[in-house]
Amino acid sequence: MTAMTPCLDRPEFLPRLSPHHLPRPRLCEALFDSAARVKLICAPAGSGKTALLTECLLQAPVNCTVCWLPLAGASLSVGEFCERLARAMGLTASDEASLLYELARRSSATWVVIDDYCRSPEPALDALLDRMLAISSPAMTWWIGTRRRPPCNWPRLLLDDALYECEGATLALTREEIAQVLRHLPPAQADSVAARIHLRSGGWCAGVRMLMMQKCDWSQKTLPQQRMDTLLDYLQHELFSGLSPELAEAWRVLAHLPRFNAGLCDHLFGAGDGAQWMRSLQTLGCFIEPWHGSPDWLQVCAPLSRLMRDEPWPAGRSWHRRACQWFAAGQHWKCAFEQALLAEEYEVAVSLLQHFSFEHLFEEQTVVLLLRLYEQRGEELLLGSAQLVGLIAAALLFAGRFAQAADCIGQLSRFLPPPSAAQQRQLIARWQAQQGWLLHLQGRMDEAREHFEQALIDLSPKAWTARLLCLSGRTQQALLCGDLELAHSINREALCLARAEGSLLFEALLELDHAQLLEQRGASARAEELLAGLCEMLGSSVERPTPLLGRIALRRGRLALSMGQPERAAEHFQQGLDDCLRSFDKRVLYGFLGQAQLAADQGDYPQAFMRLRDAERLMQQRQIPDTVYRGVLLQVSSELWLQQGRPELAHEALSRVLRHYRGSRARQAPPATLELIPRIECLLILAETRLHQAHQPMVRLQCLIELAHASRMIALEAELLLAMSEVASLLGNLESSRQYFERGRALASHFSLPRLLMKFAERAPGLWPDSTPDRKLAAHCDDESSLSLRESQVLELIASGSSNRQIADKLFISLHTVKTHVRRIHVKLGVERRTHAVARARVLGLCR
Structure with missing residues (x-):
């Protein structure tokens, strides 16, 4: 918001900025750097157009005449506009001809700042503005803030380098800018809160301001009712009050749809009228934007769409039913499925699932929708086809609901015997593939391997998706066993099959396994390059594969963390956390763990332990078995306790968790934590040594080092060598300590793993003066x-x-x-x- 205030070095009244104004130098600098004489800022209400114009206006050169023209979106006649402009410029004559003559002959630097240009189409006024922009002197600079783009000759101005356009997406506040307003919070907390505000608001300035007006428990998933009412009141005054009843109703309907185009609007609102209403809403700047950058599809901006979907909508079922019909007719199966669920047409939703494949699970919200249907109609789903049962089982495995997945997989026996022996063999093979994954995720490696291998023997070439999943499971098992050569061989076979079938999504899923392999071999930079390329390829997908992008972001966060790049790691962990939360992916755990490790690296242990508690709470809320998260949570907690000098806590936790991975009934580590067991053993030896309870610690560590070396697990070997140096120093053997430190430092330096040296320096401060890398250059010196x-x-x-x-x-x-x-x-x-x-x-x- 702005108000008028006299300016000491200018005779006219100029607007002032709100005390809560957040400067946006990135936008101002871009506007000032442009030599264009027309600066157009076109964005919906609440985007900060007036504040940006004011911020630029207050930095105008002293020798420049500034004409401030606040129109408040009013529909003016040509005469009224000419009169206002003439008054702002200090002219006596206000007729159109005199005004155009003055604009053309103006020789002194002049800024005409039009704030909130006419919101409704006014052909005569728009034509006048076009003439003014076309003939005005080069000394004139036009600054125009508007919700709609007037139909002027913009292409001509663009070709003449006379136009600079600042669009709505550019005006959105970034996460870093929001964090600047939260300076009263600790840096880690400010960044976390800013990320949540940005996620909910999309950076929409008015939304950010309203979210920050009141204190909020940001752990909650819903907005307080008072804040929601404020947003709805804002929309009523800034949006609905300027629309006809038909357009207002159409906008409410469109806000409840995931995407729309002219054809769908015609189907919903009537042939001819629907498409015209959609274009009118676009013209009026009603928060309608391209859907994921698509040239063919539109959406209401996500924050407002989410708000409207949270509001009661009695008439919603009929609209969703009609949208479902249109999407189904166009074979947009996922959208049709979602609309059927919202219309509570569960039989229709179940029937639509016959068109789904496993690849649909990687699309945004598919898993969430399947879980919602399972909760509503679980019994009916299990009586459907084998393909349907398999799809639901895959969604349950993805979300970590192993008990329900086991029940679902068991229901495949309902479809025995099929009409032929060949079909029976394929059904059993598919059952073995899914049963193998269930056992694999539960940590039962030997049984899972048997199922994978038998399934690979029996599956037909047509069942290539099940074959790829089995190969991925075998790759992960080989990685967990430290057999990197076998893992590489299986992974290459799987990648060749995925590429032969033209499946980009499966290729990306398998490349995630490849990135883990590269990380183990110390090729972190290559792994990061591989994953960055995957993101670029997946970014062109029509349906954003959110679950897959979330997992890629988490892996990139881990790589950045190991390479000593905390800022990049924080970005990737936050993105991965957000995507996995939306997708109900059990791997959201590793986003919390990454943030905890980043906080600990900054010495903020309370925040680190808070993130670990958040992770445990979410796992329990989603009923994910503790075998998925307990071991790695205790491992990271023990690392923090050792850094704090509390080895007794680490010893107790590590002794308890290690029993889970040793003995006749031992379980394998979760697939995402390949080094979990050796790391637990290493940390336990460190804790025992500090407590003077260790039995042959050097021998035990040497065995771990030899295994890592034999398997060519470079990162693990470097970590174990540094741990050996620390143990040797605690035992008083400084010569051995120095030797092991030099070997560990050489590996860490050569393979760009500076964080290992930093953590060593924190656990053993002052042991070797040259053990602490320069934090400013450690992340990049080798690369x-x-x-x-x-x-x-x-x-x-x-x-x-x-x-x-x-x-x-x-x-x-x-x-x-x-x-x-x-x-x-x-x-x-x-x-x-x-x-x-x-x-x-x-x-x-x-x-x-």
């Missing part, structure tokens, strides 16, 4: 020095402002090769964007 000649050439051309296409032409290489080099440069410099890469390289003297 930066390893820039290849070609990468250095690409970096120089990026710094000179060349595009990827220009770089390809200058170096005589393909565009794809340039993109690969750019990705590698970003990984090695620990940055995400080209501008950051150039800035980082200049600091380090890598380019001019």
Whole structure:
């Protein structure tokens, strides 16, 4: 919000900024850097247009005449507009001809700032504005804030470099900007709260402000009713009051749909009228935006859509039923399925599942929808087809509901015997594949392996999805056993099959296993490059594969953490946490664990333990078996206790959890934690040594080191060598301690694992003066020095402002090769964007 105030160095009244205003220099700088004489800021209500114009206006040069024209969205006649503009410019004549003459001959620098231009289409006024923009003097700069884009000759202005347009998506507040307002909170907490606010508001300025107006328990999933009422009141005044009843009702309907286009609107609201209403809502700036960047589909912006869906809607069932019919006719099966659930047409929803495949589980919200249907109609689902039962079982396994998944898998026996022996063999093979995954996730490796191997023998070529899942399970088992060669062989076989079938989603799922393999071999930078490429490929998917992107983000967070890049790790962990929460993925656990480790690295142990408690609470709320999370939670907790100097707590926890992984009834570690058991053993030896209770600690650690070395598990070997150095020093054997430290440091440095050295320095401060790496350079020193000649050439051309296409032409290489080099440069410099890469390289003297 702004108000009028006199400015000391200007005779006119100018607006002032709210005390709660958050400066946005990234936007102001972009507007000032542009030499265009028309600056158009087009965005819906509450996007901060007025505040941005005011922020720029207050920085206008002293020798510049500023004409502030607040229109409040009113529909004005041509005469009224000319009169207001003439008054703002200090002119005596206000007729159109005189005003156009003055605009054309103006020689002194003048800014005309039009705030909240006419919200409703006014052809005569729009035509006048077009004429003014076309003939105005180069000394005139137009700043226009509007909810709708007036039908002016924008292409001509754009071709003449006379137009700079700032759109609604650009105005959205970033997570970092929201965190600036939360400076009263500790940094880790401020970042966490800012992330949640950004997730709920999408950065919409008015939404952020309303969310921050009252104190809030951010652990809750719903907004307090008072805040929801405030948002609804805001919409009533800023949106609905300016719409006809028909358009207002249409907007409410569209807000409840995941996506829409002209065809669906015609089906819902009447042929001809529906598409026209949709275009009218777009024109009026009613928070309608492209769906996932698609040119064919639209959506109401997500925060407002979620708000409307939370409100009671008695007429909703009939609208959802009609939308379901349209989506089904167009074979948009997931959307039709979701609309059938919302319409409470459960029989229709069940019938639609015949069109689903396993790949649909990777699409956004599919698992959540299947779980909702299972809770409503579980008995009926189990009486359906074998394909349906298998799909529900897969969703339950994904969410970590193993007991329900076991019941569901057992129901496949209902479909025996099928008409032929061949069909029976395939049904049993599919049962073995799913039973194998259930046993695998429960930690029963030997039984799971038998099921996987038998299923691979019997599955037909048509059942390639089940075959790929079995191969993925076998890859993970080989990784857990430390047999990296076997894991690599199985993974390559699976990837070849996925590519032959043209399944990008399965390829990405299998590349996640490959990234774990690379991480074990110490190739963290290669693993990060692989996963960054996957994100780029998956980003072009029509349906955003949220579950898969969430898992990729968590793995990238772990890689960034190990490479000493805490800021990147924090971004990836937060993204992975958000995606996995939305998808009901049990691997959300590793987002909490990553945030706990980041907090501990900053010395904020209360926040670290709070994140661990949040993880445990969520696992219990979602009824996930403790075999999934208990071991790794206690392992991370024990790491923190050792860092705090509390070995007795670590000893008690580790002794208890290790019994779970040893003995005749031992379980394997969860697939996502390959080094869990050796790490637990290593931490237990450290705790026992500190408590003077260790029995042959050096011998036990040496056995672990030899196993890691034989398996070529580089990261684990480096960690164990540093632990051996610490144990040797506690036992008074400084010579051995130094030798093991040098070996561990050499591995950690060569394979870019500075965090291991940092953690060693924290657990054993002052043991070896050269054990603490420079925190500013530790994350990048090894990678930066390893820039290849070609990468250095690409970096120089990026710094000179060349595009990827220009770089390809200058170096005589393909565009794809340039993109690969750019990705590698970003990984090695620990940055995400080209501008950051150039800035980082200049600091380090890598380019001019």
